[in-house]
Amino acid sequence: MPPQKFNFNFAPAEEEDFDEEEDIEEEMYGHPMLMRKATPEELEKIEKKQLAEYPAKTQKVIGVLKNLQQKYSDLEKQFEEEYLKLREKYAALYAPVIIRRNEIVTGEVEATSEELSTVALSEVTTEKTEDLKGVPDFWYKVLLHSEIKAELIQEDDLEALKFLKNVVMEEFPAKPKEESAEKKEEEEEEEIDYKHNPGFRIIFQFNENPFFTNTQLVKSYYYEEADSEDIATSEGTEITWAEGKDLTVKVTTKKQKHKSGNRTRTIQVKEPKDSFFNFFKNLDEEIQKEENEENMILQELLEADAEIGDILKERIIPNAVDYFLNVALPKEGDFSTVPEVADMLTQIQAGLTQPQGEGGEQPAAGQQECKQQ
CATH class of the missing domain: 1.10.287 (Helix Hairpins)
Known part of the structure; x- marks a missing residue:
């Protein structure tokens, strides 16, 4: 699933002569x-x-x-x-059904008298009398009642998610490759660019809010092959946070001792923390580094990310009304491979984020610790 997979058929072979069958057997037996x-x-x-x-x-x-x-x-x-x-x-x-649902949820249009006459839902006694536009907090409640709530959504995220007005899934075709790029692939070995492949995107549309300026946050998933639905990689929108509103970091004040004496100074250290909005971070570039313990954690994280994408696409968005009403039951096996996703992401970000001192200087080694939230 992630970009760095063991793809056994992409590297070109070096020129070798197989004059003897013994050489062929030794080299090619078990060739897959x-x-x-x-x-x-x-x-x-x-x-x-x-x-x-x-x-x-x-x-x-x-x-x-x-x-x-x-x-x-x-x-x-x-x-x-x-x-x-x-x-x-x-x-x-499916498309016109989902479009109609979104129009009614957001209040763009009202349900027709014909649609209302077919409702079989039993009315529940309530003291609420106000005339509401659409269904407020629809997608907020969908996410809170879904499988991803326990894995991604933190208490600090709730206020920002209140501004979520719609979630849309779109599939997209393969992108045509430039002729020069195709020739380059034929001439030399290089990393596979999955981002020319077909896939799907999850679009989170937000009302104006005090947290970020983006009107929508998008997570795009790319398939391994044109005729496959196995996810190879993903990329998310870079969030433009308002000053002091970044929900993916915690700013702490620490005292740093100067190397040459007993003087100390106060520095602000940004430490990563668990947040739903880490979902939109791009980690695939880190996968290209040599294999080590951190790389393996990234692999697990990207596998979890693909599973979340599948669940959003196949279960949560199509069955959003059941999730809103909190009557959707997770399928057996959902998130079987997604233990502590938020903790893993925080751990990765801790390794990638460097605390900044005053004037952009790096604090002493002892100050670079990052605690998980």
Whole structure:
């Protein structure tokens, strides 16, 4: 899922001669685990070596099995093509329903008398009499009643989330690659750019608020392949925070001892803290660094991030009314691989954030500790 996956077929092979079958077997046996793609000629030699272990009649039987496998592969391809068409058909049918729901929730339009006449919901006795526009706090309550609440949303986030007016999911096609980029990929080995692939984005639309100037925060997810729904990477909107309103950091005042004497000075240290809005941070660039303990934590975090994206796309947004009414039950296995997501993100940010002293100077080593919230 994350960008740094073990993709066993992308690195070009160096030029080598396979004059002896022993060399072929040593180099290519178990070739799916190699960091390069076997050539058709190499695969043919491997296949012949395997067939040579059986008599002619059995080789014919193996040929029948190979034909059956090809039939299965043809059917699988046909299924994928028809499944894609079916998804496109129902996506077009879903769209006006979701659009109508959003219009009513935000108060852009009122429910028609015809729509109201079909309501089967039992009225509950209430003392509320005011005439409300749309359904206030709809998406705020959707998120609070959802699976992601326990993993991402903190108490300090609640006031900002009150300004959330709509959440929309959009799918997007693959981006065409520039001709120069395609040639470059053919000529030299380079990291796979998943951001040309199709995917989907989750758009969080906000009313004007005192926390940030963005009118919407977007999280985009990119698939591993054009015909795959496995998420490879993601990117989020950079939040433009109002002065002193950044919910992803805590500013603490500390005293720093000067190296040359007993003098001390006061510095402000920004320490990362758990927040729903960490969801929009981009960590994929850190994945490109050499593997170490921090890198492994990033891998787990990005896997968790992809799972959150899937749950938003497949469960929370389509079933938002059930979540609003707090009657949506999580499916078995949801977040089975997302333990302590917020804590993990804080830990990563602690490693990436450098405390700043007065004038932008770095505090002494002892001052660079960052506590998790």
